[in-house]
Amino acid sequence: MSTFAEFGLEPDVLQAISEMGFEEATPIQAKAIPVAIAGRDMIGQAQTGTGKTAAFGIPLITKIAASEDRIVALIMAPTRELAIQVSEEIEKLGRFKGLRSLAIYGGQDISRQIRSLRRKPQIIIGTPGRLLDHINRKTIRLDDVRSVVLDEADEMLDMGFMEDIQSILKLVPEERQTLLFSATMPANIQKLAQQFLRNPEHVKVESKLLSAPLIQQYYVEIQERMKFDGLCRLLDMEPPELAIIFGRTKRRVAELSEALMKRGYACDGLHGDLSQNQRDTVMRKFRDGSIDILVATDVAARGLDVSGVTHVINFDLPQDPESYVHRIGRTGRAGKEGTSWSFVTARETDHLHFIEKVTRHRISKKVLPTLSEAMEGKQKLMAERIMDTVRSEEEVNPFKWVAMQLLEQYDSVQLLAAAMKLLTGDKKDVNIELTPEDPIRSKKRKFEGNRGGSGSYGSSSGRRYGGSGSSSGGQGGAWRQGQGRSGDSRGGSSYSGGQRKPYSGGNRSSSTRDDSSYRDANRGPRPERREEYRGSRSQNEDFVKI
Numbered sequence: 213m214s215t216f217a218e219f220g221l222e223p224d225v226l227q228a229i230s231e232m233g234f235e236e237a238t239p240i241q242a243k244a245i246p247v248a249i250a251g252r253d254m255i256g257q258a259q260t261g262t263g264k265t266a267a268f269g270i271p272l273i274t275k276i277a278a279s280e281d282r283i284v285a286l287i288m289a290p291t292r293e294l295a296i297q298v299s300e301e302i303e304k305l306g307r308f309k310g311l312r313s314l315a316i317y318g319g320q321d322i323s324r325q326i327r328s329l330r331r332k333p334q335i336i337i338g339t340p341g342r343l344l345d346h347i348n349r350k351t352i353r354l355d356d357v358r359s360v361v362l363d364e365a366d367e368m369l370d371m372g373f374m375e376d377i378q379s380i381l382k383l384v385p386e387e388r389q390t391l392l393f394s395a396t397m398p399a400n401i402q403k404l405a406q407q408f409l410r411n412p413e414h415v416k417v418e419s420k421l422l423s424a425p426l427i428q429q430y431y432v433e434i435q436e437r438m439k440f441d442g443l444c445r446l447l448d449m450e451p452p453e454l455a456i457i458f459g460r461t462k463r464r465v466a467e468l469s470e471a472l473m474k475r476g477y478a479c480d481g482l483h484g485d486l487s488q489n490q491r492d493t494v495m496r497k498f499r500d501g502s503i504d505i506l507v508a509t510d511v512a513a514r515g516l517d518v519s520g521v522t523h524v525i526n527f528d529l530p531q532d533p534e535s536y537v538h539r540i541g542r543t544g545r546a547g548k549e550g551t552s553w554s555f556v557t558a559r560e561t562d563h564l565h566f567i568e569k570v571t572r573h574r575i576s577k578k579v580l581p582t583l584s585e586a587m588e589g590k591q592k593l594m595a596e597r598i599m600d601t602v603r604s605e606e607e608v609n610p611f612k613w614v615a616m617q618l619l620e621q622y623d624s625v626q627l628l629a630a631a632m633k634l635l636t637g638d639k640k641d642v643n644i645e646l647t648p649e650d651p652i653r654s655k656k657r658k659f660e661g662n663r664g665g666s667g668s669y670g671s672s673s674g675r676r677y678g679g680s681g682s683s684s685g686g687q688g689g690a691w692r693q694g695q696g697r698s699g700d701s702r703g704g705s706s707y708s709g710g711q712r713k714p715y716s717g718g719n720r721s722s723s724t725r726d727d728s729s730y731r732d733a734n735r736g737p738r739p740e741r742r743e744e745y746r747g748s749r750s751q752n753e754d755f756v757k758i
């Protein structure tokens with residue numbers, strides 16, 4: 213167990229960390245912070261949701277003085293949402309030092325960014341494409357940069373950013389520190405590391421499990437045409453505080469989110485066909501609790517950190533085990549528990565077993581709740597909502613007069629039952645039609661043939677994240693946050709409109725990947741390489757988040 217004070221951090225930084233509610237360093241932070249503070253180049257790998265951002269953020273801000281008026285640190289991230297999210301974390305960490313940081317990403321008005329650059333930020337967090345634009349326009353100069361971070365490096369390369377990243381790194385003085393975080397270590401990442409990192413220390417938090425241990429993983433076997441009703445039952449039986457539902461395609465996500473809205477769920481969709489503005493709005497609604505269900509493509513699978521996501525549902529299975537790990541990693545973060553459900557059609561069971569094998573985790577089979585269990589769940593929730601409201605005299609008072617009049621005419625049980633029926637907003641009669649998706653075909657054979665089954669990922673000698681030798685023991689480790697975010701249970705708050713507070717109070721945004729528009733908006737079309745990569749990628753690499 214490491215407290216942050218043990219790293220010899222300055223008081224301003226310690227204060228920021230403590231205000232963020234972090235009490236102890238996570239395992240990756242405990243390993244990475246001393247290495248990075250010592251000035252070494254580093255390659256970092258650890259499971260989803262274990263605080264990699266602060267693992268590079270803390271050393272980074274430690275090395276910058278508020279008096280500096282040049283760009284001295286550069287962080288690259290694959291997507292706009294992730295750039296925003298990382299910049300918000302950096303902002304918080306550097307607040308008491310008075311550091312200035314700025315997120316630079318495509319889809320946002322460039323002249324606005326140029327104006328913000330006049331504030332002389334020391335730290336720039338950007339997507340490679342837009343960064344390069346600024347560099348070419350000479351609105352960003354990298355001559356004074358001495359720290360570079362590549363976050364989600366494998367994802368950036370997958371998205372076709374290799375050349376951009378190389379061009380940018382060539383412009384940064386060689387006398388610098390480079391930190392590279394990547395879920396996987398395929399050949400192209402190794403090449404990049406060889407080219408641009410100097411004698412890097414490989415900092416890895418190993419675990420037998422590839423996915424975070426605090427996620428209960430379930431699957432249900434279901435026919436394609438039954439998925440939607442199955443989903444509604446699941447949501448009714450076990451109402452999530454916040455849920456992310458993953459669909460395979462943009463069309464799927466659009467149809468599904470619309471269908472759920474029609475059935476009365478507070479949800480919205482996120483995919484690459486939306487404008488940056490629309491995407492921001494959806495993410496804001498999800499973060500402030502005005503919707504509790506986000507339906508998304510893999511655009512939201514990486515890096516997204518929204519406090520209070522209790523459920524991830526794979527409405528469609530992902531193609532890769534790797535995507536599976538990233539998707540479910542949107543819950544069970546920062547020492548909290550989470551639940552994931554995956555819908556599997558009969559023809560996809562092989563693929564599910566393949567995912568189990570690669571992630572080395574058994575996914576438990578469950579049956580869908582029956583209609584009456586779903587109904588019960590819904591009614592229980594309604595009862596909770598009513599009880600919450602009953603306690604608030606002010607809210608109830610204006611209705612008392614009508615209530616008394618009604619009670620003179622009708623039986624009280626009858627009346628309350630009628631009110632509950634209305635509240636449950638049952639819209640089962642709304643006709644829903646989703647375009648069926650083809651089943652995923654497993655790439656199992658190809659994968660096995662190439663890997664030779666040696667299992668280079670996650671050696672079993674590693675300590676399990678969460679349990680890991682911390683004296684206070686407990687699942688999830690002792691590094692759970694002390695304030696603000698622990699113990700947030702359902703308590704009806706998800707229905708009370710914005711009561712739920714992300715501990716940060718800010719509008720952090722999300723990571724994004726999708727099939728089309730994840731390149732910066734003003735760049736050329738992305739090379740259509742995803743499937744190629746997908747096919748070959750998992751074969752020779754040190755797999756997934758460990």
Ligand SMILES: Nc1ncnc2c1ncn2[C@@H]1O[C@H](COP(=O)(O)OP(=O)(O)OP(=O)(O)O)[C@@H](O)[C@H]1O
Pocket residue numbers: 233234235236237238241258259260261262263264265266514515516517519541545546691692693757
């Ligand atoms: N030491 C800590 N104690 C408690 N919470 C922490 C600590 N460090 C980070 N967190 C919180 O944990 C959450 C996850 O952190 P972060 O997004 O950096 O994870 P990550 O490892 O980058 O995940 P991903 O692989 O999904 O990108 C954030 O909300 C962050 O504020």
Ligand SMILES: [Mg+2]
Pocket residue numbers: 264265515
């Ligand atoms: Mg991250």
